[in-house]
Amino acid sequence: xxxMKEVVVQYESGADPAVRDLTLSFEQGEFxxxxxxxxxxxxxxxxxxxxxxxxxxxxxxxxxCELKKMSQKKQRSMRREIGMIFQHFHLIPxxxxxxxxxxxxxxxxxxxxxxLGLFSDEEKSLTDYYLNEVGLLEYKNxxxxxxxxxxxxxxxxxxxxxxxxxxxxxxxxxxxxxxxTADYIFQILRQLHEEKELLTVINVHDxxxxxxxxxxxxxxxxxxxxxxxxxxQLSDHHLKQIYE
Amino acid sequence: MVWFxxxxxxxxAIIAALLIVSARGADFSFTxxxxxxxTWEFIRDNFxxxxxxxxxxxxxxxxxxxxxxxxxxxxxxxxxxxxxxxxAENTASGRFSFYIVRSVLxxxxxxxxxxxxxxxxxxLGLGPFAxxxxxxxxxxxxxxxxxxxxxxxxxxxxxxxxxxxxxGRRTGxxxxxxxxxxxxxxxxxxxxxxVAIRTSLVLGMIGGxxxxxxxxxxxxxxxxxxxxxxxxxxxxxxxxxxxxxxxVRKRVI
Numbered sequence: 001x002x003x004m005k006e007v008v009v010q011y012e013s014g015a016d017p018a019v020r021d022l023t024l025s026f027e028q029g030e031f032x033x034x035x036x037x038x039x040x041x042x043x044x045x046x047x048x049x050x051x052x053x054x055x056x057x058x059x060x061x062x063x064x065c066e067l068k069k070m071s072q073k074k075q076r077s078m079r080r081e082i083g084m085i086f087q088h089f090h091l092i093p094x095x096x097x098x099x100x101x102x103x104x105x106x107x108x109x110x111x112x113x114x115x116l117g118l119f120s121d122e123e124k125s126l127t128d129y130y131l132n133e134v135g136l137l138e139y140k141n142x143x144x145x146x147x148x149x150x151x152x153x154x155x156x157x158x159x160x161x162x163x164x165x166x167x168x169x170x171x172x173x174x175x176x177x178x179x180x181t182a183d184y185i186f187q188i189l190r191q192l193h194e195e196k197e198l199l200t201v202i203n204v205h206d207x208x209x210x211x212x213x214x215x216x217x218x219x220x221x222x223x224x225x226x227x228x229x230x231x232x233q234l235s236d237h238h239l240k241q242i243y244e
Numbered sequence: 245m246v247w248f249x250x251x252x253x254x255x256x257a258i259i260a261a262l263l264i265v266s267a268r269g270a271d272f273s274f275t276x277x278x279x280x281x282x283t284w285e286f287i288r289d290n291f292x293x294x295x296x297x298x299x300x301x302x303x304x305x306x307x308x309x310x311x312x313x314x315x316x317x318x319x320x321x322x323x324x325x326x327x328x329x330x331x332a333e334n335t336a337s338g339r340f341s342f343y344i345v346r347s348v349l350x351x352x353x354x355x356x357x358x359x360x361x362x363x364x365x366x367x368l369g370l371g372p373f374a375x376x377x378x379x380x381x382x383x384x385x386x387x388x389x390x391x392x393x394x395x396x397x398x399x400x401x402x403x404x405x406x407x408x409x410x411x412g413r414r415t416g417x418x419x420x421x422x423x424x425x426x427x428x429x430x431x432x433x434x435x436x437x438x439v440a441i442r443t444s445l446v447l448g449m450i451g452g453x454x455x456x457x458x459x460x461x462x463x464x465x466x467x468x469x470x471x472x473x474x475x476x477x478x479x480x481x482x483x484x485x486x487x488x489x490x491x492v493r494k495r496v497i
Contacts, residue, residue, distance in 0.1 A: 050408055079410035090401035094423040103419060107410020114415055156405075163409055 001199050002026040002049065002167065007058035009044050009223075017056070018044040020223040028166070031193050032201045033210035035227070035242055036220035042203040045220065046171045049201065050082045051075055063166065080107040083160030087172035089152040091144045097155050098140040101127045104159035123162070130158040134188055150181035154188065161192060168193065170202035174209070182206065186213045207239065290468035298470055302458060302477045309454035310481065312372045312447075313440035316379030321433050323384050325422075328391035335395055335417050346392075352385035361447040372444075375452030379440050390432045394425040427496050434489030441482055455481075 002025070009019040019041045026032060036042045047053035048060065051067055060067040062078055070078060083104070091100050105123050106114050113119075119127075131137045134154035139147065144155060153173055160168060170189070174182035190213050193200045204210050210217055211231045219227030219234075219242035227238045266272075329335045331349055336342035360378035368374045398421045406416030448456020455478055462471040 052404060052408055076410040076412070079408055082408070084405070084408040086401065086405060088401055090405035092402045092420055092423050094426065103406065103411070104409050106406065106412075106415060106419070111412050111415045114411070114419070159405070159409070169408075 001028050001063065002201075003059075003061040005059040005061075007048060007060060008056045009041075009048055009053060010056040017223050019048065019220075022058070022223075022225055024218070024225070024228070026199050026201065028199050029197055029215075030199055031190060031213060031215045032199075032218060033214035033216075034201065034203045034218045034220060035207065035210055036203075037243055039222075040220040040242075041223040042220055043171055044223075046169050046201060046203055049167075049169055050079050050084060052084075076107055080163055081165055082167045082169060083163045083165035084169040084171070085153065085156040085160050085173045086170075087175045089149075089156045091152055091155055091159075093145050094143060096141050096143055097131065097136055097147070098127060100144055100155055101131060101140075101158045101162055104162040107163065126162050126164075127158070130161045133161070133192065134158050149177050150185065153177065153181075153185055157185075157188060157192070161196075166198060168198045168200045168202075170200070170204075172203045172205070175205055179206070182209060183212075189213070210234075286468075287472075291472035293469065294473045294476065295470045296473070298473050299477070302455065302474055305453075305455045305458050306477050306481050308372050309441060309444045309448065309456065310485075312376045312379060312444040312452070312454060313437055316376045316444075317383050317387075317433065317437050317440045320380050320383035320436075321387055321429075324387035324391055325429075327384065327388040328395055329414075329417060331388055331392035332395035334400065335421070346389075349385045349388050349392075352381060353389065355382075357382045357443050358446060358450065361450050361452055365451045370451040370453070372453035375444050375447035375454070378447055378452070379443055382443075383436055383440065387432060387436060391425070391429055394428050394432075395421055398424045427493065430496055431493055434485075434493065438482065438485055438489065441485060445478060 004022050004024045007019060007022045008017050010017045022045065034042045034045060044053055048055050049062065051070075055068065063081055065074065065078060067075075067078070092103065095103075102117075102119055102123070105119060105126075109118075128137060128140075131140055134157050136151060136154055136158065139151070144152060147155065156173070168189070173189075174185050177185065186209055189200065189202070192198070211234065214231050217227065217229060217231055217234050218225065219238060221242055226241050227234065229238075327345065327349070330337060330341060331345045333342060336345070357378045360381055361375060364374035364377045368377065402420035402424070403416055406420050407413070411419070444452065444454055445456035445459065448454045448458070449460040451457065455474055459471055459474040459478070462468070462474060
């Protein structure tokens with residue numbers, strides 16, 4: 001479903017690469033948590049998958065197509081297949097919860113329909129469905145800046161899910177949330193993951209969350225892959241390797 | 245002396261020197277500043293009583309002034325919004341077009357409205373349309389630049405979310421940036437409207453119609469009491485627009 005071959009990402013030529021020689025392959029149904037210290041390349045890794053961060057060299061194949069060879073149009077249609085949630089939620093202020101979720105459908109239709117706000121009945125019920133899944137249906141007409149952090153991230157999840165993605169990416173989605181809320185967000189993510197048989201790849205700081213919810217854990221250190229295995233295989237020795 | 249570094253004193257000395265030179269250049273005089281008896285005498289002897297019988301006519305003229313300012317600035321806003329996306333570093337189509345758009349905007353901005361007014365009064369003829377054109381052109385460039393700066397300082401997060409959802413580049417930009425900057429856009433707009441009302445008065449004086457033209461006509465014919473009435477109407481107009489702008493801004497934010 002997602003293949004990476006010797007992927008290198010360098011922000012400036014001559015600088016230390018943020019991601020070095022990553023060769024990995026992911027299958028549908030995997031819930032992957034990426035561990036690593038700040039600056040280990042976790043964020044770069046996630047953002048390279050959907051091309052938000054261009055790779056310097058190597059090969060990334062998403063859903064059978066190579067990222068580097070994609071035209072802009074093809075890249076857009078690839079991104080429709082990949083939902084993404086962010087640490088700072090990246091919601092559009094001053095719009096309502098429902099309006100924000102609708103923007104997740106923007107890749108699926110021509111611009112003029114987006115501007116006129118023409119959404120099909122199917123899209124409306126899809127929006128309602130996911131707002132209900134994340135427990136925010138009753139808040140759908142509320143402006144997003146009036147929500148708490150956890151609620152905002154749930155809007156972010158609903159926005160990503162109305163894309164009907166087959167891959168869900170999370171760039172530190174719980175790093176700005178308290179532990180209880182973070183756990184709740186992971187519960188939602190795991191549940192949606194199973195219902196929709198996604199490939200989920202998430203960066204996380206909290207080792208316990210990764211152990212509890214992941215089916216596979218990846219450890220990065222200075223851009224290198226230092227661990228790749230199941231939560232059961234992650235020993236203290238490995239953790240030391242990742243975090244030291 | 246925690247707050248004051250040595251360089252501050254040097255800057256202060258430079259500014260003081262500039263002030264002294266400027267005061268010479270502007271014929272600044274303390275005695276004339278304090279002794280305003282001539283001004284007061286002029287106002288006392290000539291401004292009263294106000295010509296209230298002129299009020300209906302002046303209100304009609306003030307509608308022309310208001311129309312010129314509103315139409316000129318609002319159409320300018322409509323054009324400035326798309327231009328600002330081309331004139332902002334983070335949304336421009338490319339380096340080259342960015343510099344072209346920016347340069348054209350500053351070129352237009354560097355020409356005072358009254359110069360445009362003088363040209364249009366000749367080319368389009370006397371009347372409000374010449375004033376309207378001058379205000380429109382100037383405000384496209386001013387609002388284009390101000391909004392471009394808002395676009396540049398907007399949070400790029402929502403834009404990233406848009407492009408990761410596969411939205412088109414421009415669609416994503418418009419939907420993610422415009423809601424963020426909208427209150428500030430309106431704030432700039434109302435300020436420009438207020439300025440445009442004063443400008444349309446000045447443009448009226450060179451033949452652009454409206455209250456300004458009436459005021460100038462009264463002044464030239466030494467009808468100071470009528471002129472004073474026009475001034476009162478102008479003050480009322482500016483205050484009303486300011487209050488209205490405040491209300492709209494509050495509702496939007």
